[in-house]
Amino acid sequence: GAGVSQSPRYKVAKRGQDVALRCDPISGHVSLFWYQQALGQGPEFLTYFQNEAQLDKSGLPSDRFFAERPEGSVSTLKIQRTQQEDSAVYLCASKGQMSSYEQYFGPGTRLTVT
Amino acid sequence: GIQVEQSPPDLILQEGANSTLRCNFSDSVNNLQWFHQNPWGQLINLFYIPSGTKQNGRLSATTVATERYSLLYISSSQTTDSGVYFCAVARTSGSRLTFGEGTQLTVNP
Numbered sequence: 626g627a628g629v630s631q632s633p634r635y636k637v638a639k640r641g642q643d644v645a646l647r648c649d650p651i652s653g654h655v656s657l658f659w660y661q662q663a664l665g666q667g668p669e670f671l672t673y674f675q676n677e678a679q680l681d682k683s684g685l686p687s688d689r690f691f692a693e694r695p696e697g698s699v700s701t702l703k704i705q706r707t708q709q710e711d712s713a714v715y716l717c718a719s720k721g722q723m724s725s726y727e728q729y730f731g732p733g734t735r736l737t738v739t
Numbered sequence: 740g741i742q743v744e745q746s747p748p749d750l751i752l753q754e755g756a757n758s759t760l761r762c763n764f765s766d767s768v769n770n771l772q773w774f775h776q777n778p779w780g781q782l783i784n785l786f787y788i789p790s791g792t793k794q795n796g797r798l799s800a801t802t803v804a805t806e807r808y809s810l811l812y813i814s815s816s817q818t819t820d821s822g823v824y825f826c827a828v829a830r831t832s833g834s835r836l837t838f839g840e841g842t843q844l845t846v847n848p
Contacts, residue, residue: 667825668827732780
C-alpha cells in the first residue's frame with residue numbers, strides 16, 4: 626500500500642511569510658508525528674497526534690509553529706512569520722494501532738527561508 | 740530526556756567489506772528502530788528491535804536492552820549502502836522517537 630506522503634517536497638519562503646506543510650499518513654494509522662531535521666543532524670520531535678487529538682506539542686520551538694489534524698487523517702504543520710532558523714527538513718511519520726510500535730516516515734519537506 | 744549516542748560518526752569502506760555500527764542509549768526503551776537515510780533524504784525502516792536479534796539479507800541487528808546498546812551489522816557492503824544510518828529510541832510505544840546523530844557511511848567501488 627501507499628506510504629506516508631508529504632507536500633510540497635520543497636518550499637522556498639521569504640522571511641516573514643507563512644507556510645503550510647501537509648502530511649498524508651498511511652491509511653488507517655492512528656498516530657502521527659512531526660519532526661524537524663536540521664542539516665547534518667538527526668530528526669527532532671515537534672508534535673504528536675493520536676487521531677485528531679494533539680497529545681504532545683512540547684517540541685514545537687515557538688508559538689509561530691502550529692499543527693492540526695482535524696479529521697484524524699491528514700495533518701498540516703503551519704509556520705507563521707518564518708525566520709531563517711526555520712530552514713530545515715520537516716518529516717512526518719505515522720504509526721498504526723496502539724499495539725504497533727514502528728513509525729514510518731514520509732519523504733519530508735525541505736523548507737528554505739531566504 | 741533520553742540520550743542516544745552513535746558511533747562511529749563517519750565510516751568509509753571499500754565495496755565488499757563488513758561493518759558494525761553502534762548505538763548507546765541512556766534509559767530503558769520499548770521502541771528501538773534503525774533507519775537508513777538515503778541521499779534523497781528518505782528515512783527507510785531497517786529494523787524495529789527493542790531487544791534480541793534480527794536479520795534481513797546482508798543486514799542484521801542486535802539489541803542488548805539490559806546493557807542499553809544496539810549494533811547494526813552490514814556485511815558485503817555495496818555502494819548503494821551509502822548514506823546516513825540512524826538509531827532512534829522511545830520509552831513507550833506511543834511516544835516520540837529520540838534520534839542519535841547518525842553514522843555517515845560511504846562505500847567506495
